[in-house]
Amino acid sequence: MFLKNCWYVAAWSDEIGDGLFSRTLLDTPILFYRDTAGRVVALDNRCCHRAAPLSLGRLEGDCVRCMYHGLKFDPSGRCVEIPMQEHIPPQARVRAYPVEERSRWVWIWMGDPDKADPALLPDTHWLDDPGWRSLSGYMLHQANYLQVADNLCDFSHFSFVHPETVGGSVAYARAQPQVERLANGVRIIRGLEGDEPAPFVRKLRPEWETVDRWNNYDFLVPGVLLMDSGSVPVGRGGANGSREGALEFRSCQAVTPETADSTHYFFAQPHNFSIDDPEATRRIHQVLLDAFEEDRRIISGQSRMLAHDPEVRMVPLGVDAALSHFRWVMNKRIREEQAA
Amino acid sequence: MFLKNCWYVAAWSDEIGDGLFSRTLLDTPILFYRDTAGRVVALDNRCCHRAAPLSLGRLEGDCVRCMYHGLKFDPSGRCVEIPMQEHIPPQARVRAYPVEERSRWVWIWMGDPDKADPALLPDTHWLDDPGWRSLSGYMLHQANYLQVADNLCDFSHFSFVHPETVGGSVAYARAQPQVERLANGVRIIRGLEGDEPAPFVRKLRPEWETVDRWNNYDFLVPGVLLMDSGSVPVGRGGANGSREGALEFRSCQAVTPETADSTHYFFAQPHNFSIDDPEATRRIHQVLLDAFEEDRRIISGQSRMLAHDPEVRMVPLGVDAALSHFRWVMNKRIREEQAA
Amino acid sequence: MFLKNCWYVAAWSDEIGDGLFSRTLLDTPILFYRDTAGRVVALDNRCCHRAAPLSLGRLEGDCVRCMYHGLKFDPSGRCVEIPMQEHIPPQARVRAYPVEERSRWVWIWMGDPDKADPALLPDTHWLDDPGWRSLSGYMLHQANYLQVADNLCDFSHFSFVHPETVGGSVAYARAQPQVERLANGVRIIRGLEGDEPAPFVRKLRPEWETVDRWNNYDFLVPGVLLMDSGSVPVGRGGANGSREGALEFRSCQAVTPETADSTHYFFAQPHNFSIDDPEATRRIHQVLLDAFEEDRRIISGQSRMLAHDPEVRMVPLGVDAALSHFRWVMNKRIREEQAA
Missing domain, CATH: 2.102.10.10 (Rieske [2Fe-2S] iron-sulphur domain)
Incomplete structure (x- = not known):
């Protein structure tokens, strides 16, 4: 359904x-x-x-x-x-x-x-804005689209699934995000000041020792992620301070069901620095490919476990607030549509 | 069933x-x-x-x-x-x-x-008649046998599925066949006078410019095709005229269910010319193999579409007269057998 | 279940x-x-x-x-x-x-x-007793565990499935075993005096012409086989006589369901001769691997046949006494457990 x-x-x-x-x-x-x-x-x-x-x-x-x-x-x-x-x-x-x-x-x-x-239609102009650069990413998940949505609603997995790519410190998992319940999805404000740089940031800016980082995004029905993320040397005010010299991204991602058990995943990572350096764009894209393969591995494993027992009870935790709301919104919208 | x-x-x-x-x-x-x-x-x-x-x-x-x-x-x-x-x-x-x-x-x-x-048992003596030659053909369709039967009941697909092998002009698709409803199948008389030669005929007889061609056959329960087909230079009366110098075939084909979703397909193309030239027999057989691979591709595609929605309503056209009658006969025979 | x-x-x-x-x-x-x-x-x-x-x-x-x-x-x-x-x-x-x-x-x-x-827990000390040697065997059957259990309950298949490995003469198939119905399985005493050596025995002891051989074992819930088997030159009293100079084995085997359609199979063939000759141990293990591949082939074939008609009626024979009892015990235990 x-x-x-x-x-x-x-x-x-x-x-x-x-x-x-x-x-x-x-x-x-x-x-x-x-x-x-x-x-x-x-x-x-x-x-x-x-x-x-x-x-x-x-x-x-x-x-x-x-x-x-x-x-x-x-x-x-x-x-x-x-x-x-x-x-x-x-x-x-x-x-x-x-x-x-x-x-x-x-x-x-x-x-x-x-x-x-x-x-x-949501605004995804960063995908072809002349001030931003990105490559086109696609993969097929062998999982229900809601499992992919769950993954995107809760970045506390960054520290465990992506320790060598986009993740980083366990402190970043512990950083409590603000979750705002929207009528058509969720808004998530996650940031940490004075953290170690994520591994991919360390490669882009080896000279940075301590950073403020953020992942602020909307995840909208039926599965569209629009994110302002970035890192900046500590002490400049993080996401709310000056973006001068920051590494900034406007990730656009979309989850579309293929079948009940498989999901199309479209993604790009627009950046507004080094925009005349195609090799930088390629490297940033490769980070995403590597990270999303890490997600695919854990999500596929989850699918195999659920296949043995589709009705398994899950134990809810605080970090599930966003995914629970998103599932609730989807379910409500589907029920309303079916009833109409 | x-x-x-x-x-x-x-x-x-x-x-x-x-x-x-x-x-x-x-x-x-x-x-x-x-x-x-x-x-x-x-x-x-x-x-x-x-x-x-x-x-x-x-x-x-x-x-x-x-x-x-x-x-x-x-x-x-x-x-x-x-x-x-x-x-x-x-x-x-x-x-x-x-x-x-x-x-x-x-x-x-x-x-x-x-x-x-x-x-x-139907008469298939052309398969081992000393005046005719053919090789043995077999393939397995990943489709219900009735999809293969449909294909064989309506040769209007020749012009679209087989434009480079046994098909040819769109005019041949437009040629209205006579369809005779038999108690145990259908009899189909399809011919066109003054048509361009089918591609395989063009290779066998490059000197022929315009031909009369015909595909006259019975398609009988549970899936046996017995055909008189051929081509002859235009003006000699086609299928009903002299067969002197014609390219004549007596194709014998049979469709047997393996399972509900797969079908054995047996076929041969006996010809009564060049019977002492094994290379000619081999080339004629290769035409059939190529053409039936073309059929298999479209029939497999059809199976994939039907798998998404087995109950899909199809829009009946005039060309479906033969396949509709054949399906009706099969259905009637199966119901009678189940009731007995 | x-x-x-x-x-x-x-x-x-x-x-x-x-x-x-x-x-x-x-x-x-x-x-x-x-x-x-x-x-x-x-x-x-x-x-x-x-x-x-x-x-x-x-x-x-x-x-x-x-x-x-x-x-x-x-x-x-x-x-x-x-x-x-x-x-x-x-x-x-x-x-x-x-x-x-x-x-x-x-x-x-x-x-x-x-x-x-x-x-x-049953006694399987032969697996690590210093007086015995064996290697670890494992394979996965694509079959329900009861099909593997059936196979192990009736060694009359030895002559037909394993004629070149652990089997041998048709006489050995004809030898009527004693079957004792245990509360938790079956006890089987199978032996033949004056038989030709099994092929693998012939390789180990080429000088032996006629032997007494035996396969005495318990097959216990939920699928554990513990066997005393061996061969000895004819006339020494077979399994009940002196084991001096005999080829003796204490096979330990276990059948554990993976799913309803697949089964883990663990096995070893401890022997108490040539215990300082790792090559002998390796060769004895290879005999088992070869023989169990023979079993797997026939059991997989059986699975394919049963998949076409899971409710097929089987014709019971005298040799089914042990497997019938084992299935009866398993069924009884499962019903009791479900009812509790």
């Missing part, structure tokens, strides 16, 4: 190029392509005639032709040609999904198209 | 040689071997004692010995030796299935043996 | 070394490690907080730390540290299992810990 009436990240812009691209989202196989004007089209990847995948078909101008029996569909999903007959039955159509492309991310709306309001 | 009281193709004759051969048919593991007279024996591939596979056993004359505890079974499935005891309980037997071997195909009857009438 | 209140072999002693070791037993993932005194600890391999596997954690003295959020557990399963908060909720614990280590085998009690009486 997934939330339908919301925007999900479906792909990086450059994943959808000249040809047909398919991806399963919310257990629904979707076909993506660009029309002749470059706009992204999203259709059910299943011909309405005999259920052949349209992704095995052929792009023809603004349309896609199923290469089983030749039915041709326009960007609205309407069948516009059946080679073997003149009459096109009105029910000969595949579902088309509202799509918005913003700052290198392609968003899709899987619910009621009338509710697909682009004003609901 | 499979139809039981009918003949299914179980194997090519040469698949059952000197040793034990096993294949799952209709979700039932079957053991095949030849007795000392060369007759094919078909038994449940599961010892009646502790369910060990007899295919891990040993052929001993007309009998097979289970190599778990040594029980020996004769071609009727009766246990004729239990090494550890004198008494052989009457229920110590495995099921034996009626088998008929005709023209390189081994047929099996999985239902009531009393109804296994060899007169019901 | 597994029997819980009994000792199961969980591992060879040397499988649990300096680090963390995990194994699934009775469908339950278990973590093993040694405390600082070298005692084996067995805990649920699933953190009580968010179900991460403790086997991805870190051993810290007598404790293990979950490396998701840093919870630390002592050998009793009690959480003794939560880095992010002072208060440790009393329900923050993982289940600990009674463990006993005897003669190179680590035993675990998966049921009510109050009933875990070490006096119930």
